Amino acid sequence: MTERQLIQEILNTVDVTYSFEDVDEDNKQYTLLITRQNNDRRDLDTVNKEIKHYFKDADFSYKEDLHPDDNKNIDARVVIARQH
Numbered sequence: 001m002t003e004r005q006l007i008q009e010i011l012n013t014v015d016v017t018y019s020f021e022d023v024d025e026d027n028k029q030y031t032l033l034i035t036r037q038n039n040d041r042r043d044l045d046t047v048n049k050e051i052k053h054y055f056k057d058a059d060f061s062y063k064e065d066l067h068p069d070d071n072k073n074i075d076a077r078v079v080i081a082r083q084h
Helices: 003-014 045-055
Strands: 016-024 029-036 062-067 075-084
Touching: 003 016, 003 029, 003 045, 016 075, 029 045, 045 075
Parallel strands: none
Antiparallel strands: 016 029, 029 075, 062 075
16 A cells, blocks of 8 residues: 555545645655535544544654644645654
8 A cells, every 4th residue: 555545545534525735755745635524523623633643553743733824725734744
């Protein structure tokens, strides 16, 4: 499984909408834009904790920016990097 496939599997497991804002495959670092789906009643902090847990288990660093000011259409901007 590629890293991108692993990232997609994690985000699909948590059931969020996402896109890749920046991909640096040489450094294995990815910036993700994450949005809860319209019918998702979970609190953003709860969703973030769940996502963070899965990425930490998969040996990724995780830095989130919840409700980034520059983009009103997303819930979080997350920078992850594989830790080898």
